[in-house]
Amino acid sequence: MLLSCGSNNPKLTGDTTDRKWWKEAVVYQIYPRSFKDSDGDGIGDLKGIIASLDYIKGLGVDVIWLNPIYSSPNDDNGYDISDYRNIMKDFGTMADFDTLLSEMHARHLRLVMDLVVNHTSDEHAWFKQAKSSRDNPYRNYYHWWNAERGKPTPRWSFFDVNSDAWKYDTTTNAYYLHYFSRKQPDLNWENPKVRGEVYQIMKYWLDKGIDGFRMDAFQFVSKDTTWPVFPPGYDKHIIQYYGMGPHLHDYLQEMNKEVFGRYDIMTVAEGAGSTLADAMSLVDPARHELNMAYHFEGMDVGNFDPNYSLPDFKKVYSKWDSAFAEKGWISIFLGNHDQPRMVSHWGNDDPRYLEASAKMLTTFLMTMRGTPYCYYGDELGMSNIKFDKMSDYRDIATLNKYLSLRQTGGDTASFIEFQKRSSRDNGRTPFQWDNSTNAGFTTGTPWIKVNPGYPAVNAAAEEKDSNSVLNYFKKAIRLRKLNLTMVYGNYTLLDRDNSSVYAYTREGEGKKFLVLLNFKSSPATVVLPPGINLSKATLVLQNYPGPSKNNTLQPYEALVYDITP
Ligand code: GLC
Numbered sequence: 001m002l003l004s005c006g007s008n009n010p011k012l013t014g015d016t017t018d019r020k021w022w023k024e025a026v027v028y029q030i031y032p033r034s035f036k037d038s039d040g041d042g043i044g045d046l047k048g049i050i051a052s053l054d055y056i057k058g059l060g061v062d063v064i065w066l067n068p069i070y071s072s073p074n075d076d077n078g079y080d081i082s083d084y085r086n087i088m089k090d091f092g093t094m095a096d097f098d099t100l101l102s103e104m105h106a107r108h109l110r111l112v113m114d115l116v117v118n119h120t121s122d123e124h125a126w127f128k129q130a131k132s133s134r135d136n137p138y139r140n141y142y143h144w145w146n147a148e149r150g151k152p153t154p155r156w157s158f159f160d161v162n163s164d165a166w167k168y169d170t171t172t173n174a175y176y177l178h179y180f181s182r183k184q185p186d187l188n189w190e191n192p193k194v195r196g197e198v199y200q201i202m203k204y205w206l207d208k209g210i211d212g213f214r215m216d217a218f219q220f221v222s223k224d225t226t227w228p229v230f231p232p233g234y235d236k237h238i239i240q241y242y243g244m245g246p247h248l249h250d251y252l253q254e255m256n257k258e259v260f261g262r263y264d265i266m267t268v269a270e271g272a273g274s275t276l277a278d279a280m281s282l283v284d285p286a287r288h289e290l291n292m293a294y295h296f297e298g299m300d301v302g303n304f305d306p307n308y309s310l311p312d313f314k315k316v317y318s319k320w321d322s323a324f325a326e327k328g329w330i331s332i333f334l335g336n337h338d339q340p341r342m343v344s345h346w347g348n349d350d351p352r353y354l355e356a357s358a359k360m361l362t363t364f365l366m367t368m369r370g371t372p373y374c375y376y377g378d379e380l381g382m383s384n385i386k387f388d389k390m391s392d393y394r395d396i397a398t399l400n401k402y403l404s405l406r407q408t409g410g411d412t413a414s415f416i417e418f419q420k421r422s423s424r425d426n427g428r429t430p431f432q433w434d435n436s437t438n439a440g441f442t443t444g445t446p447w448i449k450v451n452p453g454y455p456a457v458n459a460a461a462e463e464k465d466s467n468s469v470l471n472y473f474k475k476a477i478r479l480r481k482l483n484l485t486m487v488y489g490n491y492t493l494l495d496r497d498n499s500s501v502y503a504y505t506r507e508g509e510g511k512k513f514l515v516l517l518n519f520k521s522s523p524a525t526v527v528l529p530p531g532i533n534l535s536k537a538t539l540v541l542q543n544y545p546g547p548s549k550n551n552t553l554q555p556y557e558a559l560v561y562d563i564t565p
Pocket of ligand 1: 076079080116180216217270337338
């Protein structure tokens, strides 16, 4: 673990009374399968990441969040873990991991691991034991429903072809619960032994020196094991019914006492319940649970419609900012491994607008309050691959949903069209290193196709071009790093109902910045309050060359002014 930066500093006044390294950090998320392949098997690996650390350091980021790298049969690309204390064979060995961690720390980069403990793989030793007999000591590590009780209370499953979260198992004539795929049985958190095992796993990795956990699907771990019947249509409000179960806070407080409280780490759970109060209850410092919330309300705006409403988008981010202005902390992200590419989702991947809109979105990430997360490749402007054929897809979510539609006679053609905008595989294509074969990702056959846009969008070309998306990304991070105002300063929304321009100020630490972002492909005008005079302001970041035109912004233009009085 690296020494703490913020928390050892003397107390500052104003907005920065509670400085923490994980608030001031920028997180870079890596999907290891797709980052860099060192051995030509077509799958990214740890040695590939080690070889790329100078590139990552050069971005100016502080933390790497790695998607799961533990042993796994890969039903859900590592989110089905068969051994929590080993490295997936595709990715390398524990010796590679140890090298990765020490090479990262030598560069002052911190490592956050993904911890998947809502469920294991069905190939984990615990599950193999549990399913062998009803009186096996591991039986109670999972949720079972003995068949003589009749059919279990219905529970919806994310990835199951029949959307059924109960799978019948003949060996013991019982059903087991799996919120995700059949190969991802849910752990029984009611069992203190399960919790004890998880704490030991956490300590194992923390004692190696890692710097935190991103806890997968964690809001689902606590279940009401009286299995009440949910009303019809509950599956359309799954977070409400599955999230924030009856003992979630007890478990988190216990975990904090047993593990987190003993280390200076970043702890973030995926999902944050259904309300602002739920999210705050997870990260209110006084409660000693987690330190950063990761909510999905931003992701849900517009349901992948490229014509989503900007005022709705602003409303969400403004609401979350104000709820966390006094205490607690949130993450700011526009993409991850479960989402399409940032530029295709929130910007515009038409070649005319790709660069400008990717830079504009980066400006948003780096000028909001909260910890920004950059998903690998977004710093280059990587876009959705938009597969035409089902056979190109690899993701269990897309593949099983398609099978389900086939079974029920659903509209598969519209589904395939929609996947071009929404499928998780859009965000999982190989990192585009250069313009050589397979974008320099592998010398073998990549496990998933490389985006054909790589000759124009790749790291090597963008490093050389001072106006590239990549070099803009580095500038934007630098601006944040040089100004604590961008981290802690107050946020004020301006021109609220403007349907094209997102305008806001950040103020604190003796400074004030104005951020103007045109989210549309036509020029747009912003109305600023009388106190703000752009002719006296200093432009500190812009994504178009040349002077800007006062209150009129070009398509996807981003402008950041220092307006300190
Ligand atoms: C989380 C992960 C996702 C995974 C699921 C099941 O939502 O982010 O990738 O498929 O959990 O583990």
